[in-house]
Amino acid sequence: MPQVNGIALMVFVLLFGLITWLGFAAARWRRGDLDQLHEWGLGGRRFGTVVTWFLVGGDIYTAYTFIAVPALAFGAGAVAFFAVPYTVLIYPLLFLVFPRLWNVCHKRGYITAADFVRGRFGNRWLALAVTVTGIVATLPYIALQLVGIQVVVGALGVTGTGIAGDLPLIIAFAVLAAFTYSSGLRAPASIAIVKDSLIYVATFAIIIVVPMKLGGFREIFAAVPAQKLLLAVPGPHTTGAYGSYATLALGSALALFLYPHSMTAILSASSGGAIRRNAAILPGYSFMLGLLAMVGLFVIAAGIADMPAYAWGFKTFKNNFAVPALILHLFPSWFVGVAFAAIAIGALVPAAIMSIAVANLYTRNIHREFINRNPTNKQESQMAKMVSLIAKLGALIFILFVPTKYAIQLQLLGGIWIIQTLPAVMLGAYTRWFNDWALLAGWAVGTFAGTAMAYASNLAATYTITFTGYSFPGYSALYTVILNLLVVIVLTPVCNALGGQRTRLDETVPADYTA
């Protein structure tokens, strides 16, 4: 059992207290009427370039990312670096597609991707498919953020059995739930500024100090086993590790901005221009992520995994303990407190945005569409606040009572599911050529095939397609979204013919998509 680290714990609690205060104070920031859903759930669409940078950065580079990417590098080596090409690919997508989506959402008052699909294709069942996919893909993601908190709290030496052991997580959850309820999207936006400053400081300290203590980069990389240092060169008749690496990067990139929480953060920007500018400055976070992925290799070089002092952590949290162990091993207590607080607060920001995104989806696209068609503004925002509470409570219960590996597997499936909304949402921003029922059929085929591939490969991210003696291991999400798109393209003329001369419902006009 580990010892409680007093100084680290004190710094940690102080910083946590600071952001709690900030989260509540945020309700008064750029004040708006929080009884309106777009004020509570999108911060009134008033965030400029700088706040959007912190908000989107804090949203998509989550605490789990900062724990899991180095953990994967520690365990599997070079393949974990696919996170870097992935973050290189996302910004051209952000630049090309999302200013158009922002414009149409702003002009038509849409606050979710499903709102857009409903307006663009006039099919409530297609919109429902987008909504349900978004909610189901996001819930395990919220649960994984809580795992990030669990790891650092455990590393601080705060442990216990039963309820006492879970108490820190329950407190963090209560804080998160309360400020999200009262301040909406303004809370994670203001906290993101503090959290990201801490993360940047901690990362650069680690990347400078650790090589100095371990004798330089040359020694560190010399200590990494050869098979982990680079990707395995594929043999004949297969695309091997190269295929997996590239498809994982591309598939993850296509999926990212389809997640409801990415959409929420992007739509809260004050203009399409703010989004374009962010496509150029958000790679600042990718740069940091690349450095952090290398830190996973530092852990191998430091030989920490074999030290008895950290055996407990590695046994409890597996490879996710790699970065916390390195920080505990090489840094003074006060810095441990700062770095761990950065990770824990880093979990609260995306968790808050995710729960707000789920709340927006449920309120707009299920409750208003199918249950109460004419809510008042106040009823609508009140419903969203309640749903954000329920989403977080669900995530907490999940993480307390279900083994972590199921949350990880569900999050993997979530990536495969969410990418199936790509034709309707991303391509829909450019063209109305697709038939709505064909889109729904493509979604169903992609979702089913993706789930089947995941099960066939024992819930690994990659699936190997064999074709005339050649094998192509690759990310199931990418394979199945291509299948989805083929189904949509083939069925669109068929469905159009079957539907006869039915008027096409599209409430948007071309001018909606440009500034």
Place this chain on the structure above:
Amino acid sequence: MPAENGAPSKRRNWSWWYLLFVVQFLVILWPPFYNKAEPALLGIPFFYWFQILWVLVSAVFTAVVYLMTRESR
């Protein structure tokens, strides 16, 4: 015929500068190009420093595209 609402404005906004994005995609999606240890930089193998450098290069590309396409919007 289906009304392609988005298409006309897309064509109006086309810029050759977008080809920078294609370069950015092709280089990073072709692992044989960078899956090697040498030349190392400060002891960091090529595989690692090149991809991190490419993050910065792609940020510059995006900034260039932003500046060059700004007037047409």
